[in-house]
Amino acid sequence: MRGLSKSRNHFLVIVGIFIGVAVLCVVAYYGVYVPYVESHTTTNQRSRILMDTTVDIRVDARNSEELVNQAFAEIEGIEKSLSRYVDTSEVSKINAHAGQWVEVSQFTIDLVKEALRISELSDGAFDVTIGAVIELWGFGTGDYKVPSEEEIVQALKTVGYEKVEIDEAERKVRIPEGTILDLGGIAKGYAVDQASRLLRKSNAKRSIINAGGDISVIGRRPDDTPWRVGVQNPDNPADIRWILPLEDSSVVTSGDYQRYFVFNDQKWHHIIDPRTGYPARELKSVTVVTESATVADALSTAIFVLGMEAGSRLVEEMAGVEAIIVSQDGVWISPELEEQIL
Ligand code: AMP
Numbered sequence: 236m237r238g239l240s241k242s243r244n245h246f247l248v249i250v251g252i253f254i255g256v257a258v259l260c261v262v263a264y265y266g267v268y269v270p271y272v273e274s275h276t277t278t279n280q281r282s283r284i285l286m287d288t289t290v291d292i293r294v295d296a297r298n299s300e301e302l303v304n305q306a307f308a309e310i311e312g313i314e315k316s317l318s319r320y321v322d323t324s325e326v327s328k329i330n331a332h333a334g335q336w337v338e339v340s341q342f343t344i345d346l347v348k349e350a351l352r353i354s355e356l357s358d359g360a361f362d363v364t365i366g367a368v369i370e371l372w373g374f375g376t377g378d379y380k381v382p383s384e385e386e387i388v389q390a391l392k393t394v395g396y397e398k399v400e401i402d403e404a405e406r407k408v409r410i411p412e413g414t415i416l417d418l419g420g421i422a423k424g425y426a427v428d429q430a431s432r433l434l435r436k437s438n439a440k441r442s443i444i445n446a447g448g449d450i451s452v453i454g455r456r457p458d459d460t461p462w463r464v465g466v467q468n469p470d471n472p473a474d475i476r477w478i479l480p481l482e483d484s485s486v487v488t489s490g491d492y493q494r495y496f497v498f499n500d501q502k503w504h505h506i507i508d509p510r511t512g513y514p515a516r517e518l519k520s521v522t523v524v525t526e527s528a529t530v531a532d533a534l535s536t537a538i539f540v541l542g543m544e545a546g547s548r549l550v551e552e553m554a555g556v557e558a559i560i561v562s563q564d565g566v567w568i569s570p571e572l573e574e575q576i577l
């Protein structure tokens with residue numbers, strides 16, 4: 236009996252010590268470590284022109300200046316690999332050797348696969364083989380013109396995401412001869428995601444990256460409320476029509492006001508319907524909110540082409556995806572987002 240109560244006392248002492256240590260750890264974490272990190276957090280915010288747009292990055296971290304530099308370097312590296320307007324990029328290599336297998340980095344394979352997944356989900360409304368048609372209209376080069384019907388018919392023959400082949404084991408991609416790959420509808424979102432991932436890995440406390448309307452945030456604002464992201468009125472882009480609360484998520488907008496030229500009193504913009512070869516006309520802007528900026532980017536372009544009915548249906552079918560769709564004569568906001576709008 237005595238032996239038993241002695242070992243019970245020992246047990247209680249050990250439990251007591253254990254609880255004491257745990258309490259000390261918690262007190263040290265919240266009393267010493269958290270204030271230490273807070274007082275050593277600095278903010279750095281800068282803008283640069285990259286990917287043919289203004290990229291704005293704000294980071295709060297102990298080494299915020301270094302992290303902002305690293306985030307810009309990440310975006311710059313991705314642009315060099317994925318832009319078809321950079322001669323040495325992997326996409327340019329794929330295009331220059333259309334008809335042949337071309338070895339590329341794993342991330343190009345991953346991104347092309349993701350692009351094809353969105354093509355399937357959108358029934359071809361999103362199609363990265365649209366390059367020849369984009370070229371015809373002069374988007375990218377700035378040499379704008381309204382092509383002839385015949386030119387459009389010819390260019391459309393080179394479009395078809397089903398014909399893109401991927402050899403995962405050999406890390407190779409092949410597109411048909413004459414086809415031009417254009418990742419312009421998804422690469423900006425991907426670059427924003429990769430920069431965000433780098434910041435997260437480097438323990439950034441909070442950040443906001445805005446690459447010409449492709450936005451991704453980490454954490455909350457310094458006052459512990461969600462970030463607030465403005466969505467432009469497509470009829471007057473200087474006017475912010477909605478404000479969305481955002482926390483560890485992304486928001487991307489595709490709009491007919493973002494890149495266009497005017498000819499014969501008509502606005503000809505850069506989001507092309509792969510079924511017709513002409514700018515998609517039903518919608519004015521599509522804003523997609525979801526965790527991944529890559530998905531948000533591709534989906535906003537896809538929904539812009541799909542139009543109100545099929546576009547809103549796609550949003551409703553996808554878990555974790557919210558959207559604002561503005562058409563020529565109305566607005567649709569997914570129910571969950573409608574409740575959150577400020
Ligand atoms: P975004 O601004 O993200 O909507 O993307 C527009 C860009 O994506 C254009 O400048 C083209 O480079 C490319 N693009 C245009 N139409 C399509 C389409 N239907 N599918 C995929 N990419 C497209």
Ligand code: MG
Nearest residue numbers: 420532533536
């Ligand atoms: Mg897009």
